[in-house]
Amino acid sequence: MGEFDLIDRYFRQPAQAMATHSPPGRVALGVGDDCALLAPRPGTQMAISTDMLVEGRHFFADVDPAALGHKALAVNLSDLAAMGAQPIGFTLALALPRTDEGWLAAFSQGLLALAQEHGCALIGGDTTRGPLNICITVFGEVPVVDGQSQALLRSGAQVGDDIYVSGHLGDARLALLALQGRLSLPPEVLLPARQRLERPTPRVALGLALRGAATAAIDLSDGLAGDLSHILAASSVGAELEVLKATDLIANLAHQLSGKTPFFLENPERLDLVMQGGDDYELCFTAPPSRRDAVARAATQAHTQVTRIGRIVTGSGITLLDARGKRLERTFQSFDHFSEAT
């Protein structure tokens, strides 16, 4: 089976059928020419992000290919969510060690199902033989109102702002530790944790709802400690986090189950999972206390839990406070694809 047949069978035809699912009129030309053509709506900016996933680093060789297709697009949609951008389309570049039709069928199914859910059309791509590598570039739209971009940047946090996170953190790392044999989990914890690792939910609806309410946002891919630090550095501010609120974030998997299962993590380990778990694909964002109602409305509208975990202060870096407001001495490492051992 040749390259062009392969592209046709698994990507081009479903992509053409799908183009009708993206916001109307945006995809002027999809897969099949030298370039795709997008027609952005007047008065908008185009948000663009690219992520590359490599076997052995971002996923295991034996991962379910449908889950891998889902995740490859989800991590990119998560970047659009963090900007408050409406997904429009994406390109897929794929290096494959061999032509495995079963793998391709499952991978494209997982990928295109999530794409369709978000109205994000596959508009172009490239396939080649090589060590398995998935590179997706995603495109979204952000309105410009009175000359002001409505994009949620990392640089907008102000002293006094509340700090929030969506969903709960640390589940993906919990699953990873179990899959690596470094932790034993009962099935009722492992199964949902593994779902969070392999099929993360990009918080696109929340990002859109937070436009005009949040002052800064980032998506949590490398762990709260490292990713929040990017907001702090870009905004030239510091943060105080309330440890109990932070550790309660993993409530639905590790903490809330503690009455129903023999599995229970002690606080220091739970804090590690929350602060440097990685692969959460939740949003961390800031908003002034005057907009707490607006944030609550956005969360309701997006059907997504958000939790206030601290506040922006002068200075730099993250300070952890216990229930009595006393400083805890802890340092955390951000996940770094080049410093961490393989």
Added chain:
Amino acid sequence: MGEFDLIDRYFRQPAQAMATHSPPGRVALGVGDDCALLAPRPGTQMAISTDMLVEGRHFFADVDPAALGHKALAVNLSDLAAMGAQPIGFTLALALPRTDEGWLAAFSQGLLALAQEHGCALIGGDTTRGPLNICITVFGEVPVVDGQSQALLRSGAQVGDDIYVSGHLGDARLALLALQGRLSLPPEVLLPARQRLERPTPRVALGLALRGAATAAIDLSDGLAGDLSHILAASSVGAELEVLKATDLIANLAHQLSGKTPFFLENPERLDLVMQGGDDYELCFTAPPSRRDAVARAATQAHTQVTRIGRIVTGSGITLLDARGKRLERTFQSFDHFSEAT
């Protein structure tokens, strides 16, 4: 050295300095947030293309990293050229087996020098550890006039149109055959041929100049036979090529040197190089005979040689004609990353 330091040192700082070289106002936000933000000019479409380059398939492991940086962007700019799009910016996703600062310095130098030459800003990216893989997605602008996109599509060729190619074809394959030891070339042929293989020139200026003159266009990455076939299929037409004109296209390396060097290729081999050479990154385009003057002006304006090699006819596929207009029976294979042996 961590991932973030590495990005900063070789890509982010030069990228920020470079953003001023792209068309004014287009890059609203460059490297450093969850997404980049582009602000397309009103009344334009955005042309998007992505290409993935893999070691051992698209380049040799010992290739000069500066040439590799050049080529990785050049093949993408070539896709913009084939649409008649003005380059604006690009994203770079890079998997590296190790942190080799000498390699990174040379790679980024070659990449960013070509980017600067074309006013194409590096607006975002991703780096990870993994088998060497370079994935670039490039963005360009195409005007829409009276509701009509000015993009040069593959589907616009009309019966009676002339068929042209820019530059000369087969040089890159000539160099590849020599580097693989399948052919012996004198240095005065090998050196310029290798330059064409490793540092191709994207025909961006020609693509821009051809807007309004050409009816269809494609860039030649997989060989004339295969790539012209894409125009024919998309336009539901056939082509007649004049063999002598086609083989004369490689004049400046193989043919013209025949008086000055013992190296000479017989016509059948020259025709193979021209028809299925691959890696040429020239443009193949069509235009009606009534626009021959306009095509000549575009070529002059772009300082690029163009040669008329045939015409569009009814039917399908490519027919080769000899000097007397007699059909030659030859078939050619397109380069296919999955059917060709490694």
